[in-house]
Every structure is written in structure tokens, then in C-alpha cells.
Amino acid sequence: xxxxxxxxxxxxxxxxxxxxxxxxxxxxxPSKVLGFLDVAGTWDPSLLLVLGGAVVTTFYGYRWxxxxxxxxxxxxxxxxxxxxxxxxxxxGAxxxxxxWGLVGYCPxxxxxxxxxxxxxxxxxxxxxxxxxxxxxxxxxx
Amino acid sequence: MGYALLGGILxxxxxxxxMLSNGRIAGISGIVYGMFWSDAGERxxxxxxxxxxxxxxxxxxxxxxxxxxxxxxxxxxxxxxxxLVGFGTRWANGCTxxxxxxxxxxxxxxSALAVGLFLATAVLTVYLLRHxxx
Numbered sequence: 001x002x003x004x005x006x007x008x009x010x011x012x013x014x015x016x017x018x019x020x021x022x023x024x025x026x027x028x029x030p031s032k033v034l035g036f037l038d039v040a041g042t043w044d045p046s047l048l049l050v051l052g053g054a055v056v057t058t059f060y061g062y063r064w065x066x067x068x069x070x071x072x073x074x075x076x077x078x079x080x081x082x083x084x085x086x087x088x089x090x091x092g093a094x095x096x097x098x099x100w101g102l103v104g105y106c107p108x109x110x111x112x113x114x115x116x117x118x119x120x121x122x123x124x125x126x127x128x129x130x131x132x133x134x135x136x137x138x139x140x141x
Numbered sequence: 142m143g144y145a146l147l148g149g150i151l152x153x154x155x156x157x158x159x160m161l162s163n164g165r166i167a168g169i170s171g172i173v174y175g176m177f178w179s180d181a182g183e184r185x186x187x188x189x190x191x192x193x194x195x196x197x198x199x200x201x202x203x204x205x206x207x208x209x210x211x212x213x214x215x216x217x218x219x220x221x222x223x224x225l226v227g228f229g230t231r232w233a234n235g236c237t238x239x240x241x242x243x244x245x246x247x248x249x250x251x252s253a254l255a256v257g258l259f260l261a262t263a264v265l266t267v268y269l270l271r272h273x274x275x
Contacts (some may be wrong), residue, residue, distance in 0.1 A: 006162070010161075011162070014167065015191060016197040017154050018152055018155035018156075019200075021147075023198050026206065026209070030209075031212050041272070046142050046144075047145065049142060051242070054241075054242040056246075061157030061246075062246050064157075065161045078166070080251075091232060092230065092234070097259035097260065098225050099221070100226060100237075100262075101263035105223075107237075124219050124223035129177065136231055
């Protein structure tokens with residue numbers, strides 16, 4: 001099989017799985033996400049299971065996959081550093097949390113919401129990409 | 142609750158497949174931003190992944206696994222939230238899938254800190270918005 005085709009087919013399949021997961025888990029619905037974040041209100045802990053299920057699956061899956069020397073259809077694994085903690089990480093995480101708590105969307109669900117609720121997802125995504133672009137610019141200075 | 146766990150496992154499966162096939166972290170923020178400011182070779186697989194994400198969501202639309210309340214934030218709130226999410230995830234180099242799923246699965250200290258911070262901040266934000274300052 002042509003490598004590009006294999007690579008892209010796998011990316012498509014992975015994307016589909018991700019979309020299925022976001023929808024089945026309920027993470028595509030801000031009201032559900034905010035219900036999880038609202039610990040003082042009627043707390044909906046189910047998103048803990050989403051994160052838990054995802055992390056455990058990925059933990060074992062990665063252990064198995066990363067025993068290989070290369071991915072199936074690429075020349076190398078691209079894995080970021082795990083150690084260095086800097087101010088940018090801290091500030092970035094806080095700003096992200098602030099935005100997430102405001103609307104209940106993080107990047108994945110916001111994309112998925114394009115097929116659910118364009119009224120919110122479109123302005124959100126435009127602002128999100130603009131925000132990322134600003135951060136990119138700020139990184140260079 | 143069962144749906145939550147199943148959904149999480151599917152997200153994990155997605156991350157594992159992407160790593161196995163393409164050698165990439167399934168961090169949505171990185172995938173999206175990379176579509177805009179990467180070389181051409183980097184854009185195609187990202188666009189295809191995003192397409193898959195949309196298809197997966199679309200496929201389950203009729204199923205109604207959840208019946209969520211409709212929220213109506215103001216445009217200002219949406220834009221502010223979006224900007225903060227964009228800026229913050231770019232600055233921190235990851236989001237709930239990048240740091241939260243993939244980073245934690247790799248036992249990354251960076252990700253553990255990022256997740257702790259963004260979860261705590263989000264919880265605090267929701268608390269202040271819904272339950273006030275007192």
C-alpha cells in the first residue's frame with residue numbers, strides 16, 4: 001500500500017475515533033463539561049471517567065507502540081520533551097483554564113461543535129486561532 | 142457513566158492509532174494550529190484528522206447519547222473564551238487531549254502540571270461565575 005495513502009487513511013480513522021469518543025462521552029456539550037467543572041453545584045463527575053478511560057488506554061497503548069523503533073507509516077516518532085517547566089507553561093495553562101471555564105469548550109469539542117452549533121463554535125474557533133496566532137507572535141519577541 | 146468511559150476509551154484509541162501510524166501526539170490544539178502555520182507537508186494529515194473528527198461527530202448526531210441543556214453565552218463571552226483558549230493552549234503547547242490525555246499517559250511532568258493548573262483554573266472560573274465572589 002502506498003505510504004501516503006496509508007498514513008492519511010490512518011489519520012482519518014484516528015480522527016473519526018476521536019470524534020466518536022467526544023460525542024459518546026458528552027464532551028462536545030459545554031453544559032456537560034461545565035457541569036463537571038461546577039464542583040460546588042450539581043456535580044457531574046462523569047468527565048473524570050472520560051479522562052481516566054482515555055489516559056489509561058493511551059498509557060498502555062503508548063507503551064506497546066513505543067517499543068517499535070518507528071511508526072508504521074512515518075520515519076520517526078515525534079514526541080515532545082517531558083521535563084522542562086517554564087513560566088510560559090504555567091501562564092498558558094492558567095489562561096486556557098480561564099477560557100475553558102468561561103465557555104466550556106476546549107479545542108477538540110469546539111471543532112466537533114462545527115457540526116452541532118455553528119452559532120457558538122464559529123466565533124469561538126476564529127477567536128481561538130487568533131489567540132493562538134497572538135501567542136505565536138509573542139513567542140518570537 | 143458508561144458512555145463517559147466508552148467515549149474516553151475511544152479517545153485513547155484514537156491517540157494510540159495516531160501514534161502507531163503517524164508517530165504523532167493527538168493534541169488537538171497542536172493539530173489545528175499546525176494546519177495554519179506549518180509547511181505544506183504537515184498540513185494534509187492534520188486536515189484529514191480534523192475531517193475525521195467532524196465525520197465521527199456527524200455520524201453519531203442522530204443517536205442522542207446525551208440531552209444537554211442549551212447554553213447561550215454572549216458573543217463577547219464566546220470570543221473572550223475562545224481567545225483565552227487559543228492563546229493559552231499555544232503558550233502551554235497543549236490542551237486537554239495533548240497534555241491531559243497524551244501527556245499524562247506518558248507520565249510527563251510538564252503535562253501533569255499543565256493539567257493541574259488548567260483544571261483548577263477552570264473549576265475556579267466556573268465557581269466564581271456560577272456561585273459568586275462571596
